Amino acid sequence: DAGITQSPRHKVTETGTPVTLRCHQTENHRYMYWYRQDPGHGLRLIHYSYGVKDTDKGEVSDGYSVSRSKTEDFLLTLESATSSQTSVYFCAISESNLNQPQHFGDGTRLSIL
Amino acid sequence: RKEVEQDPGPFNVPEGATVAFNCTYSNSASQSFFWYRQDCRKEPKLLMSVYSSGNEDGRFTAQLNRASQYISLLIRDSKLSDSATYLCVVNPKPNTDKLIFGTGTRLQVFP
Numbered sequence: 128d129a130g131i132t133q134s135p136r137h138k139v140t141e142t143g144t145p146v147t148l149r150c151h152q153t154e155n156h157r158y159m160y161w162y163r164q165d166p167g168h169g170l171r172l173i174h175y176s177y178g179v180k181d182t183d184k185g186e187v188s189d190g191y192s193v194s195r196s197k198t199e200d201f202l203l204t205l206e207s208a209t210s211s212q213t214s215v216y217f218c219a220i221s222e223s224n225l226n227q228p229q230h231f232g233d234g235t236r237l238s239i240l
Numbered sequence: 241r242k243e244v245e246q247d248p249g250p251f252n253v254p255e256g257a258t259v260a261f262n263c264t265y266s267n268s269a270s271q272s273f274f275w276y277r278q279d280c281r282k283e284p285k286l287l288m289s290v291y292s293s294g295n296e297d298g299r300f301t302a303q304l305n306r307a308s309q310y311i312s313l314l315i316r317d318s319k320l321s322d323s324a325t326y327l328c329v330v331n332p333k334p335n336t337d338k339l340i341f342g343t344g345t346r347l348q349v350f351p
Contacts, residue, residue, distance in 0.1 A: 162341075169327070169343040170284070185338070217283055226272035226331060229339060231283040 131232035139238045146205040150218030158221040159201040163214040208239045246342040261345045263328030264310045276327040318349045
């Protein structure tokens with residue numbers, strides 16, 4: 128299995144609080160991604176990174192920010208969490224963008240009350 | 241039209257049965273295709289890539305039909321452990337960082 132660790136695995140917090148999710152990889156892959164998965168929507172891309180300090184938005188980026196200061200770490204921040212951000216969040220990595228599959232972490236279950 | 245569409249199922253089949261899933265995609269320029277498996281409350285895991293010539297991995301066969309813009313997954317001799325949701329994944333453009341995920345087809349294999 129790809130060396131991807133997400134933390135925390137579960138979190139419950141209140142509306143309006145900041146939340147940061149961490150993704151750590153040991154594969155030295157250039158590309159990292161944050162997705163959310165909700166019933167009826169499948170996996171939707173939030174943000175992705177194609178290198179240290181190089182990030183771009185996905186299809187559902189509103190309300191989220193990311194940072195990548197090291198190859199191995201990709202952080203997802205909800206500046207002021209809302210109930211609509213209750214979801215399962217997955218981090219993924221890939222070696223390149225040339226027709227390569229992505230490999231996923233175990234996920235973080237986030238509940239915003 | 242969604243970029244990637246799958247029949248959500250569930251497909252309920254007995255052990256030993258053969259079952260097939262189709263997935264359609266809307267962008268004719270799509271370059272690469274994958275099938276992932278996702279167990280309940282777990283992360284998606286790559287099952288197999290789909291090549292133009294089709295490919296087989298044990299009991300699993302994946303095929304690509306570019307003319308009709310669909311990919312298929314065939315599972316022979318179904319096992320109880322095959323019960324999962326199968327996600328169709330498409331890379332819609334060359335050299336893009338993004339994959340498009342279908343919402344998945346649920347398979348339940350019963351004894």
